[in-house]
Amino acid sequence: MRFRSKQVHAGVTPDPTTGAILTPIYQSTTFVQESVDTYLAKGYSYSRSGNPTVRALEKKLAVLEGGADATCFTTGMSAVHGTMLAFLSAGDHAIISDVAYGGTYRLCTKVLNRFGIDFTFADTADPAAVKAAVRKNTKLFLTETPANPTMKLSDIAAISEIAQAAKAVHVVDNTFLTPCYQQALELGADLSLHSTTKYFDGHNATVGGAVIAKTKELDEKLRFIQNSTGSIMSPQVAWLTLQGCKTLSVRMDQQSANAMAIARYLEKHDKVKQVAYPGLESFSQHELAKKQASGFGAMMWFEVKGGVKAGKQLMDNIELWTLAENLGSVESLITHPVTMTHAAVEKKERERVGIIDGLVRLSVGLEDAEDLIEALEKALAAIKV
Known part of the structure; x- marks a missing residue:
């Protein structure tokens, strides 16, 4: 099946008891066994170890990503945490994209480093810099591409080759583009990680995470x-x-x-200093965006002239767009990463990787584009600096 057919049908079958077209919600702690000799004959014993509804989603995600299997987690951050616990131990080293979600940075620098794991935040847009960061004890690469919030891209195939040579696993945070536009495993990654809260959910209704593995062996480590x-x-x-x-x-x-x-509207506005969207020809990595993905996604950022003060004025006057954390939903969202999603990242580190004070991140939704542009026009006009 092609992708659109897979997203509808993969992993789910009519309920065998009633014929219900939707997979039932198996809201049960435990599952009755017929006998000791046939323990787990139906595949389930206790919902912490496996649940039929969750299993249907895992099967669907594995098919969409072209993986051997998938493991779903409580949140996107628990998926990141679980992945690191599965493949890193005390004394190991990991290479992480220098631009990454603030929660990932916090987990590495405030929590896991306390247990004897070393992290290098490398410029994963530069394969040479990644290769130079490799140590004898490097066990994991985590590449976030496009990166949150700067939209920096990393060449998945090139980094996968470096990881393979180092005998380490390459994890790609594929949240921004999903397998709809970017097939991370096909490009060489070992694991594709998602905050399912974002585009898979798409409606601001849930929080969840998932990791899709290229092989059953990798998935078993995650599931454990x-x-x-x-x-x-x-x-x-x-x-x-x-x-x-x-x-x-x-x-x-x-x-x-x-x-x-x-993006095209903002690029021409006289109050906008710069716009970063992979679909624009002016985007520095536009060719890589076309090479490794079939679409450009709905995330971007721009900088208004006047820095933080102008950015706050814009967000204080914006209509239709919602000032809220999250992304990938049907509603268009606007955020100020320095004070919201990346507040946990030290100022010096933010500036080093390009998360500037005036950066405004947009998650574009399903409203009419004309209405969204008119709302931005009105808010930009209200800036007085």
């Missing part, structure tokens, strides 16, 4: 950690995410079209 730590996705969340998956490509195509229209 997930079961051991109890970081499981609930059946209610899995059921809602299953429904969101069915419209993933339709939503992303329209949101991406809206994003392109908005």
